[in-house]
Amino acid sequence: MDYKKLKQQYQTPFYIYDFDEVKQRFFALKEAFKARKAQIFYALKANSNLSLLKMLSELDSGFDCVSKNEIARALKVGAKPYKIIFSGVGKSEDELNFALENNILYINLESYAEMLLLEKIAKNMGKKARISVRVNPNVDAKTHPYISTGLKKDKFGVSIEEAKKIYLYASKAEFLEPVGVHFHIGSQLLNTAPIAEAASIVANLVKELKALKIELKFFDIGGGLGISYEKNEPEPNLYDYAQGILASLKGLDLSIGLEPGRFLVGKAGVLITSVLYEKQNEDKRFIIVDAAMNDLIRPSLYNAYHEIILPYSSGEISPCDVVGGICESGDFFAKDRALPSTKQGDIMLIKNAGAYGFSMSSNYNSRNKVCELALENGKIRLIRKRESFEDQIALELECLKG
Ligand SMILES: *Cc1c(COP(=O)(O)O)cnc(C)c1O
DSSP states (O other), X not given: OOHHHHHHHHOSSEEEEEHHHHHHHHHHHHHHTTTSOEEEEEEGGGOOOHHHHHHHHHTTOEEEESSXXXXXXXXXXXXXXXXXXXXXXXXXXXXXXXXXHTTOSEEEEOOHHHHHHHHHHHHHHTOOEEEEEEBOOOOOOOSOGXXXXXXXXXXXXXXXXXXXXXXXXXXXXXXXXXXXXXXXXXXXXXXXXXXXXHHHHHHHHHHHHHHTTOOOOEXXXXXXXXXXXXXXXXXOOHHHHHHHHHGGGTTOOOEEEEOOSHHHHSTTEEEEEEEEEEEEETTEEEEEESOOTTTOOHHHHHOOOOOEEOTTOOSOEEEEEEEOSSSSTTOEEEEEEEEEOOOTTOEEEEOSOSSSSGGGOOOGGGOOOOEEEEEETTEEEEEEOOOOHHHHXXXXXXXXXX
């Protein structure tokens, strides 16, 4: 790819996503589960760009949404309501209302109280709400604590016992219809054994419910599949992942729901930035670039590793910190990384930034959000314009008196 030409045309920093790679991953995952009825519901919080969603929707992907606006995004690109599900520990009344109005496939409940609220809303609307319960199977996903979600101490889901209570209530309620069960034990899982363990615990619940004449249709295994951020780090084996799930479902007639986010888009995105300055503070070398933690917060937030490449720098290689210009020492992309010496304007690629990159970006330091490009069938196109100062202040300007 001619990054110099792209920089001339679009300026830096910007994100670029390889849509063809996303498609390949989508089909590879689908293929792994072809032995059963399975539906992919892309978790759009990983990257919610409308052009990306449209492309996935055209491949027949469904969408796992965690807010009203994510549902609205999916609908905007033409996703069918029966391909949309709604998850999240803190859905508001307004959001539940919106989900029900739009007849989405099902709502993943995360508490008894949420069920009661949904029942009330459904009753007012005169509609039956299809529900699934997010079970917390209490298995250790062995990932970063901020993205581990399947332990008793985590805020997500309900225990098996509580789930049973919800199903028992819902199965008798006029305006609720239990259709599925859900779990999601964490993100960036490179070892899928904990997911298989969770599946077997949750499958046992399904069998118990069946004995009580509560028949579910959907077995939603969440997302969480990890990707290799470090060179040569092995990625989860999709066949093993699928087998681990399928083994628990023998004798059960259930459709599998998958909610991959990172796995589909993480590897396909690169954040392109330019070197502003290099400096030496005592014995430490810093490369200061024009992207910052507001554009990609993962290193700051999780101490996440991103591979960095300087395709046009050929100077001597030595350790350095790569940092942004924000007034926080947490504003870094890499620490003690062996990289060549650079000149002002050199182009830097921060790789594997397609997931939780732009979608977690902010206007901190009043920086404009960067633009996003897509590479598809050998062609590059703009999929989100660079924000302008006027865009950024519009909502405040309206309120500015005098
Ligand atoms: C975040 C999330 C996902 C996606 O997680 P990834 O690790 O990106 O695959 C799926 N399901 C739920 C409920 C989530 O909260």
